[in-house]
Structures are given as C-alpha cells and as structure tokens.
Amino acid sequence: MLLPRIFAPARACIKRSSAFFLPSCRAGDVLRAVNGSSARPQPTHIISSIRHASHQSQGRANGAKQGPGKRLGAKKSGGEYVIPGNIIFRQRGTGWFPGENCAMGRDHCIYATASGYVRYYRDPIKHPKRQYIGVVFEKHEQLPYPQNAARRRRLGMLAVVHGEEPQMMEGQTIVNDLQVGDGTGSETSIAAVPTDNRSSGVVLGKSGYAFRMSNWEIGRAAEKANVQVKKFVPGDRWTAWQRSRARIEANQEKKRLRGAGKKPSKPKKKR
Numbered sequence: 001m002l003l004p005r006i007f008a009p010a011r012a013c014i015k016r017s018s019a020f021f022l023p024s025c026r027a028g029d030v031l032r033a034v035n036g037s038s039a040r041p042q043p044t045h046i047i048s049s050i051r052h053a054s055h056q057s058q059g060r061a062n063g064a065k066q067g068p069g070k071r072l073g074a075k076k077s078g079g080e081y082v083i084p085g086n087i088i089f090r091q092r093g094t095g096w097f098p099g100e101n102c103a104m105g106r107d108h109c110i111y112a113t114a115s116g117y118v119r120y121y122r123d124p125i126k127h128p129k130r131q132y133i134g135v136v137f138e139k140h141e142q143l144p145y146p147q148n149a150a151r152r153r154r155l156g157m158l159a160v161v162h163g164e165e166p167q168m169m170e171g172q173t174i175v176n177d178l179q180v181g182d183g184t185g186s187e188t189s190i191a192a193v194p195t196d197n198r199s200s201g202v203v204l205g206k207s208g209y210a211f212r213m214s215n216w217e218i219g220r221a222a223e224k225a226n227v228q229v230k231k232f233v234p235g236d237r238w239t240a241w242q243r244s245r246a247r248i249e250a251n252q253e254k255k256r257l258r259g260a261g262k263k264p265s266k267p268k269k270k271r
Contacts, residue, residue, distance in 0.1 A: 078120050079139070082112040088133055099123070099134030100143055100151075114154055119143040 076088045089096050089110040098104045099121065101114040112118075116135040123132055123144040134143045137154055145151065 076118045078118055080118050082118055083115045084113055087111045088118055096131050096133050099132035101135040102133055
C-alpha cells in the first residue's frame, strides 16, 4: 500500500528528466534521497506492529512460589516405641521401603502395623540397594532376621500362667458348663438336654477339630426338637425384575395423572 507513495517522487523526477536535461550527479542524489541513504534493497513490506515480551522481567511475579512445608522426613527414630498406625517416615517417592511389621500408604509414608520398636536397616538378601524400615517386638532384636528363621507374629494375646485350682469355700458353687434355656423343661429347652460327664473336657474329632460335648449337644437341640427350617428356593430373577419394572412405571404414570389437572406454578422472578 505504501510503495506508490514512496516511489512517486522518483517517477516525477524521471518525467522531468525527459523534458529537460539533468546532470548525472544530481539525478543520483535525488534517487538516493528518495530510496534512502543505504545502498541495501528495501523490503517489500512494512512492519506495522512490534512484538513485546509477554513475560515479566522483574518483580516477584517470576520468583519461586514459597508454599507451606510438607513436614517430610522421619517421625520416629530408631529404637522408639510405636503402636499400630503410627507414621514412622513421610516421603515423596520410595526412598525407604516397608519392612517387618510395616506398610506403605498411598502417599508413600511408612507406618507401623504392630506394636514394637523401630529399626532402620538394609537387607542384602532381599534387595542389595534398598533401605527398609521395620518394627521388632523386643528391644534387643535386630533386623533383618536370619534367613529361613521363624518369624514372630504378635496376635494380641498375653501368656498367662495357670495356677492351682481355687479352693472351694463354704456355700460356694463352681459351674463348669453353663446351660442356657427357658427353664420350662420343654423339648425346645436346651436345659432339658441331658448332660454328659465328658462335657467339661475337650474331645478331639477324627478331622483333628477339638470341640466340647456341651456345645455339640446345644447344636443338636433343634434337630432333636424336630424344628424344621424352610428350604430356600431361588426364584426367577428375570420375571421378578420385569414385575418390579412394571410396578415402577405404573407408579410414575399415577404421579403424572395426579398432577395433570394442576396448573404449573410460575417461576419466581429474580430480584
């Protein structure tokens, strides 16, 4: 668009030169003044806008975002007592792995699954380069355990030493087996089941399962009383689903008919 305006004086000079003679030096000066002082060729287009930086060069906008600390690191030191659920180590990634009686959370934190004392250790047999965190039950134990050694498992039970049987005092009665029933003496009453002298002992069955005779008698009480239980017969689920679907559609149709005579309420105007 601007090319005709730029070269208009040059055309005027050329037309004048045809009418009267101009020295070659003056004609060159005119052309240089029109086209510019440089001898380089002019571009064929003009830039109408300039691209500026879109990123701020100074100020706090480009600085690091200082957020709150995530409190990562060790929460329990080696040898410290923990209970199930206590977090031992918080981390991003798997710098530490769960060992004996420990587990890893979804955010890679290591927490205890049993009560005991914390141990930080390595296990070359399991993995040559990994670091593990474990929990032992006794303070003098060390990890890793010897290869093929028995693993201790704490079941939440305490060992109790059985003492001598208590001596009976006057007017005191010791009940070995508690009989449960309505006390009416009916056939359905468990109290009416004759007891056996062997009920106080444990009987070992053929399959190696130990049971008490009194418990066995309680389980047979309903059978001896001829108590019958209705047998469960599975129905046709497809037919039941069809009936349920038809019932739902009928209820929806009733709701539509019930509200057909009513005028729809006008929406409230917003203020």
